[in-house]
Amino acid sequence: MDKLFSSSSSRPANNHRLLIQLSQVVKVYKTAAGDFPALRGITADIYAGEFVGVIGKSGAGKTTLLNMITGADMISSGEVIFNAPDGKNTSIHNLSENSLAVWRGCNVGIIHQSFQLLPMLSLVENIMLPVDFSGNYKRRFSKERAIELLKLVELEDHAYKLPAYISGGQKQRVAIARSLANDPPIIVADEPTGSLDTLTAETIFEIFEKLIEQGRTIIMVTHDNNLSPRFTRRLHIADGIITADSGFHLVSIQEQ
Amino acid sequence: MNDASSAPIIQLRQVVKRFKTAAGEYIGLRGVDVDIMAGQFVAIVGKSGSGKSTMLNMITGIDHPTSGEVLVNGVNIYKITENERSLWRGQNLGIVFQFFQLLPMLTLLENTMLPMDYCNAFSPLERPERAMELLKMVGLQEQAHKLPAAVSSGQQQAAAIARALATDPPIIVADEPTGNLDSRSSEEIIELFNQLVVQGKTIILVTHDPSITKRTTRTLIISDGKIIDETVAKALPLLNHTQMLKVTQLLEYKQMPAGATIIHKGEHIDYFFMIARGEVEVVLQPPKRSELTLAHLGEGEFFGEVELVHGGDSIASVRATPDSPVQLVALHRKDFTEMLVGSPLTEESISRIVQARLAENRAADRRGRWW
Numbered sequence: 001m002d003k004l005f006s007s008s009s010s011r012p013a014n015n016h017r018l019l020i021q022l023s024q025v026v027k028v029y030k031t032a033a034g035d036f037p038a039l040r041g042i043t044a045d046i047y048a049g050e051f052v053g054v055i056g057k058s059g060a061g062k063t064t065l066l067n068m069i070t071g072a073d074m075i076s077s078g079e080v081i082f083n084a085p086d087g088k089n090t091s092i093h094n095l096s097e098n099s100l101a102v103w104r105g106c107n108v109g110i111i112h113q114s115f116q117l118l119p120m121l122s123l124v125e126n127i128m129l130p131v132d133f134s135g136n137y138k139r140r141f142s143k144e145r146a147i148e149l150l151k152l153v154e155l156e157d158h159a160y161k162l163p164a165y166i167s168g169g170q171k172q173r174v175a176i177a178r179s180l181a182n183d184p185p186i187i188v189a190d191e192p193t194g195s196l197d198t199l200t201a202e203t204i205f206e207i208f209e210k211l212i213e214q215g216r217t218i219i220m221v222t223h224d225n226n227l228s229p230r231f232t233r234r235l236h237i238a239d240g241i242i243t244a245d246s247g248f249h250l251v252s253i254q255e256q
Numbered sequence: 257m258n259d260a261s262s263a264p265i266i267q268l269r270q271v272v273k274r275f276k277t278a279a280g281e282y283i284g285l286r287g288v289d290v291d292i293m294a295g296q297f298v299a300i301v302g303k304s305g306s307g308k309s310t311m312l313n314m315i316t317g318i319d320h321p322t323s324g325e326v327l328v329n330g331v332n333i334y335k336i337t338e339n340e341r342s343l344w345r346g347q348n349l350g351i352v353f354q355f356f357q358l359l360p361m362l363t364l365l366e367n368t369m370l371p372m373d374y375c376n377a378f379s380p381l382e383r384p385e386r387a388m389e390l391l392k393m394v395g396l397q398e399q400a401h402k403l404p405a406a407v408s409s410g411q412q413q414a415a416a417i418a419r420a421l422a423t424d425p426p427i428i429v430a431d432e433p434t435g436n437l438d439s440r441s442s443e444e445i446i447e448l449f450n451q452l453v454v455q456g457k458t459i460i461l462v463t464h465d466p467s468i469t470k471r472t473t474r475t476l477i478i479s480d481g482k483i484i485d486e487t488v489a490k491a492l493p494l495l496n497h498t499q500m501l502k503v504t505q506l507l508e509y510k511q512m513p514a515g516a517t518i519i520h521k522g523e524h525i526d527y528f529f530m531i532a533r534g535e536v537e538v539v540l541q542p543p544k545r546s547e548l549t550l551a552h553l554g555e556g557e558f559f560g561e562v563e564l565v566h567g568g569d570s571i572a573s574v575r576a577t578p579d580s581p582v583q584l585v586a587l588h589r590k591d592f593t594e595m596l597v598g599s600p601l602t603e604e605s606i607s608r609i610v611q612a613r614l615a616e617n618r619a620a621d622r623r624g625r626w627w
Contacts, residue, residue: 063405066405067405067406070403070405072402072403072405072406073402073403073405073406074406097401101363104361105361110360110361110405111360112360114355114356114357115355115357116355116356116357116358116359116360116404117357118357118359118370119316119318119351119353119357120316120318120342120345120351121374129359129370129374162318162319164313164318164319165319190405
């Protein structure tokens, strides 16, 4: 497994490096009924290796915050700064559209509640597809690597099946494998267990914890407060502001 | 409507699907026969677990039938290899899903280009242009370079429709396409489907949404893995799906040539007749006078109920119109009676119709005598 991720061996599991700085992030949506402030000044530092839970009710601004971190949507004011391992800092909302796509492709894996797998393609094809497609950050990506990724989520035996033949939990594991295709240091997940039963959700958390042990950083949105013990860091948000931040703890999962 | 003589674009023949589960075998489809003609806008409805999505998966080749055949555009899709089917699907079907299934890392434009790349349709240089045209058509020109996460659910579904159209397939298949949208976005998506039907596409969708079934040209109700007879569904809408299915299984099918008499006045009647196709005339033939036409009945209407309810002989003659043959589905007296016992709403509605028809008949009879 170590060989699978080129960077994981050179990436200490707990280097406590500052990874993402959110600085006074504001997002205002213009609607017919007037301006709607979805985020009203979010400031937080996220460190490499954290498992961050963004917890809040529907409409609190959780998904908007994820979109600010991935650069999927434009920021109204404030900054999101990504600190690369080489010490280079990037203010992602100041990048051109193309550079942002390249940055995202190299650094972020995205997981959705509803999996977003193409039902007419086999699991292995689903994993290879986005990498095959984008010219921006193309790198050598073989079927063998796709199978390796499926192995990581324990689905290699199903590689040539269509999504219709596997369960919801298995679909989400495929989506996780796909998000890892470019070996990104950051995984963002929007309610990844939202359509799964508790038992199946558990298998997803086990995979996430494995990824954290490898030194990856995961930022996960949930409305389910019961999940909060699973995170190493909890950002509670309501009405577009952080109401509680458990803070960065030097105690890592491995040391617990 | 369509040319009745042309071959159906989709044919399901005795399609059976069994699933093996930990709890044992489960039957998803129990022998489904359906013909869908090119240009039809078809809704498949039914309760959760009735087999709707399974039926759709049989048409897309996403799942395999246990037995039976599916022909789409002349191709027996389970007689070809998985690879051939993959290519066939890309050329013939555009598929739209409830949860959109857009790739989160790709822009709407890139998502729309995917099927063209995958099926090698259109030249690589044409693809971005075509994708942009399709996004324009669904009103997403401005959003083309955004990621799915940055647009609304309705816009994501519109992009998924653009993607479904990428290879210019003749058939669009959609599974609960408005199931995850607010009513206004749903309305926009339905309008898009309507435009596609006008352009000649065949659309088949599974839905719970009554605002869609109002707009489709045809509704197939599926219950317990079987298709309810469409004439029964139209003629007896107050039955529940289980009752409709029971009636479907008891039907007898009759075809009458143009102008043929189906019932003679005064004859003893043992059947309730529903009109599947064509028209009938209900006529009185007073002795030595020219006949009186009481009514024209068309598809989804019925006759024979007056006699069954009242136990008497036929009060009028019924015959096929002179210009076209008539297809009928008939329910025997004892099954008809049992159905009314099981459905008080249906009984009430039928007895209102009986009262109205008897009144018309008496009025006409009087006129007949005077003239």
